[in-house]
Amino acid sequence: xxxxKLGERKIIKLLTSRLRRSLGMISDFDDDAASFRxxxxxxATTDMGSMGTHFTNADPAKIGRKIITSNATDLLSxxxxxxxxxxxxxxxxxxxxxWLEKMYAAxxxxxxxxxxxxxxxxxxxxxxxxxxxxxxxxxxxxILKRSSAEEGDCLVLTGNIGSAAAGYLIRKKGFxxxxxxxxxxxxxxxxPKINAALCKKIWPQAHAGIDVxxxxxxxxxxxxxxxxxxxxxxxEKIPRSxxxxxxxxxxxxxxxxxxxxxxxxxxxxxxxxxxxxxIIIGRVEKGKGVFLKxxxxxxxxxxxxxxxFKSN
Amino acid sequence: xxxxKLGERKIIKLLTSRLRRSLGMISDFDDDAASFRxxxxxxATTDMGSMGTHFTNADPAKIGRKIITSNATDLLSxxxxxxxxxxxxxxxxxxxxxWLEKMYAAxxxxxxxxxxxxxxxxxxxxxxxxxxxxxxxxxxxxILKRSSAEEGDCLVLTGNIGSAAAGYLIRKKGFxxxxxxxxxxxxxxxxPKINAALCKKIWPQAHAGIDVxxxxxxxxxxxxxxxxxxxxxxxEKIPRSxxxxxxxxxxxxxxxxxxxxxxxxxxxxxxxxxxxxxIIIGRVEKGKGVFLKxxxxxxxxxxxxxxxFKSN
Numbered sequence: 001x002x003x004x005k006l007g008e009r010k011i012i013k014l015l016t017s018r019l020r021r022s023l024g025m026i027s028d029f030d031d032d033a034a035s036f037r038x039x040x041x042x043x044a045t046t047d048m049g050s051m052g053t054h055f056t057n058a059d060p061a062k063i064g065r066k067i068i069t070s071n072a073t074d075l076l077s078x079x080x081x082x083x084x085x086x087x088x089x090x091x092x093x094x095x096x097x098x099w100l101e102k103m104y105a106a107x108x109x110x111x112x113x114x115x116x117x118x119x120x121x122x123x124x125x126x127x128x129x130x131x132x133x134x135x136x137x138x139x140x141x142x143i144l145k146r147s148s149a150e151e152g153d154c155l156v157l158t159g160n161i162g163s164a165a166a167g168y169l170i171r172k173k174g175f176x177x178x179x180x181x182x183x184x185x186x187x188x189x190x191x192p193k194i195n196a197a198l199c200k201k202i203w204p205q206a207h208a209g210i211d212v213x214x215x216x217x218x219x220x221x222x223x224x225x226x227x228x229x230x231x232x233x234x235x236e237k238i239p240r241s242x243x244x245x246x247x248x249x250x251x252x253x254x255x256x257x258x259x260x261x262x263x264x265x266x267x268x269x270x271x272x273x274x275x276x277x278x279i280i281i282g283r284v285e286k287g288k289g290v291f292l293k294x295x296x297x298x299x300x301x302x303x304x305x306x307x308x309f310k311s312n
Numbered sequence: 313x314x315x316x317k318l319g320e321r322k323i324i325k326l327l328t329s330r331l332r333r334s335l336g337m338i339s340d341f342d343d344d345a346a347s348f349r350x351x352x353x354x355x356a357t358t359d360m361g362s363m364g365t366h367f368t369n370a371d372p373a374k375i376g377r378k379i380i381t382s383n384a385t386d387l388l389s390x391x392x393x394x395x396x397x398x399x400x401x402x403x404x405x406x407x408x409x410x411w412l413e414k415m416y417a418a419x420x421x422x423x424x425x426x427x428x429x430x431x432x433x434x435x436x437x438x439x440x441x442x443x444x445x446x447x448x449x450x451x452x453x454x455i456l457k458r459s460s461a462e463e464g465d466c467l468v469l470t471g472n473i474g475s476a477a478a479g480y481l482i483r484k485k486g487f488x489x490x491x492x493x494x495x496x497x498x499x500x501x502x503x504p505k506i507n508a509a510l511c512k513k514i515w516p517q518a519h520a521g522i523d524v525x526x527x528x529x530x531x532x533x534x535x536x537x538x539x540x541x542x543x544x545x546x547x548e549k550i551p552r553s554x555x556x557x558x559x560x561x562x563x564x565x566x567x568x569x570x571x572x573x574x575x576x577x578x579x580x581x582x583x584x585x586x587x588x589x590x591i592i593i594g595r596v597e598k599g600k601g602v603f604l605k606x607x608x609x610x611x612x613x614x615x616x617x618x619x620x621f622k623s624n
Contacts, residue, residue, distance in 0.1 A: 026353065026455045027355075027390070027455055027457060028457060028458075028459060028538075030458065030459075030538065031390070031457050031458050031459075032357060032386040032389060032390065032458075032522065032523065033355045033356060033357035033386045033387055033389075033390045033392070033449075034355070034356045034357070035353055035354065035355040035356070035390065035392070035451060035455045036353070036354055036356075037352070037353055037354070038350055038351070038352070038353075038354045039350070039351040039352070040349070040350070040351070041338065041347055041348070041349055041350075042347065042348055042349070042350045042354075043339075043345045043346070043347040044345060044346045044347070044348075044396070044398055044431070044432060044446070044448065045344060045345035045346070045398075045432065046398040046400050046432060046433055046434050046444070046446055047400070047434050048400035048401075048402060048434045048436055048442075048444050049436065050402075050436075050438070074344040074345045075345055077344060077345075078339070078343070078344065078345045078347065080345070080347070084356070086356055086357075086358040086446055088358050088359070088360035088444055089360075090360060090362075119356070120356060120357065120358060121358055122358050122359050122360045122444075124360050124361065124362075126362065130360075130442065132358070132360050132400055132434075132444030132446075134356070134358055134398055134444075134446030136356070136448075137345075139347060143338045143339055143347045145339060145340060145343050146340075146342065146343050146344075147340060147342075147343075210344065211344065226340075226342065
């Protein structure tokens with residue numbers, strides 16, 4: 001059913017009627033503000049985007065999951081577990097109600113893995129699909145900043161990078177891929193998976209954290225700059241899909257550039273003095289800048305000039 | 313200076329460098345998420361809009377103030393005082409940095425009246441100016457819902473209504489107005505003022521609350537519907553600018569429609585058994601629906617058909 005016939009009140013009723021409800025929630029979904037009890041260190045993040053620039057296809061479930069993931073990784077990188085989300089949406093009147101319901105169901109399911117809840121938001125008419133999510137989380141331990149990396153820390157990553165970029169290059173630039181590559185890379189691009197249980201294991205000893213949504217090179221430069229440290233990352237240790245090298249060779253692509261300069265993988269890099277969990281990819285040292293060690297040679301990695309395909 | 317030359321990092325640095333900083337804030341402005349300590353009942357609201365539909369002129373200070381006010385009244389109507397705001401903005405690359413700085417300064421000043429702080433957000437490129445604000449507040453007493461009005465409650469309003477609509481009609485529809493009318497009505501439209509101190513006095517005994525951003529008729533119908541009560545509002549008691557009647561007569565406009573069916577005044581209506589503060593405009597009774605009493609006669613006020621000029 002189209003939105004024009006429904007009106008805002010019915011739209012909200014349909015969208016919220018099947019959402020899980022937090023026991024801590026005091027207010028009703030149809031009120032102007034959401035309220036809940038909280039005590040502790042709250043971490044809040046917000047993200048805004050539009051259909052044109054942030055998504056490559058229009059599957060509502062994938063969009064719903066990705067919207068939640070991109071905010072959740074911001075919190076997880078700071079040492080916080082997602083608790084509540086406020087989701088605002090703008091959509092053209094021609095949008096189908098079923099499409100929106102699928103997206104909200106997907107957001108709700110995605111939040112449920114953290115035991116987090118969608119508690120409020122705002123709906124608007126808009127000429128193109130646009131969204132804004134505010135997500136609130138709770139940190140039991142220290143807040144992991146970009147600026148708090150310490151000399152001697154290990155650099156720890158939570159999963160593969162480069163796959164989302166490969167998915168983008170296949171879809172948008174027409175590069176050749178096998179069926180298996182497409183399956184894996186599209187999955188990474190549409191449905192980034194972040195291991196919250198692994199993050200929780202890393203947090204207690206970690207010093208700094210950042211998600212690699214804007215590319216590893218850019219994010220490591222942010223940590224190095226704001227912490228006033230040097231970072232050395234080892235190429236051979238960076239976790240990548242076994243298919244990435246072949247895909248790059250076949251298409252004459254620079255694998256290093258794809259793994260380091262593209263983004264959207266939504267993995268998290270932490271710095272921690274005792275790296276018992278996660279994949280160690282390098283080290284924080286005294287000095288300045290970010291360097292890649294490959295076959296024993298050091299090369300400076302620039303923050304500038306990264307190709308952030310979100311805005312392409 | 314234009315945004316193209318600056319880049320996102322410098323833009324954020326410039327926008328945040330002059331903001332007041334909350335002592336409760338743990339994180340830095342340049343981190344992915346904002347963090348702070350909190351204990352109690354948190355109330356969260358979010359609002360999204362774009363330049364095309366929500367604003368009538370491009371003064372950055374007025375826009376900044378109004379963006380904050382529209383969220384603050386959502387919290388104040390629930391019995392909560394604003395504490396933190398996350399502001400996301402999308403703007404065309406042609407936007408001047410000075411324009412953005414003025415808007416952020418205005419938001420910060422507006423927040424300061426509640427002792428609230430801007431603690432985070434997101435910036436994006438966009439084809440037209442768009443914003444999304446998430447505001448977090450604290451309720452010391454009960455949460456005032458739309459659904460919690462009780463039989464016998466007084467209906468209490470915090471200030472004049474109808475003035476913002478008059479401003480809209482002068483500007484957009486070309487109705488005639490004196491210089492004094494223009495001054496007052498434009499002020500009401502651009503710079504709605506809400507008396508937080510008055511709200512605080514009303515809260516301890518209040519049962520329900522809603523802001524009248526969508527017009528008094530619509531909002532009272534929301535309270536009546538969700539509380540399962542009848543509401544009787546008295547025309548003669550509704551606070552209006554002394555200039556409104558003359559303005560309407562001169563232009564052949566229906567004052568009742570303007571005061572009841574338009575919105576954007578951002579005043580708040582509370583229901584409370586003991587109305588020692590605020591302007592009493594009516595009463596909550598047993599039954600259904602909303603009625604206007606004028607010269608002793610009762611007339612039903614419909615929720616439907618309200619002219620919400622935000623979307624015109």
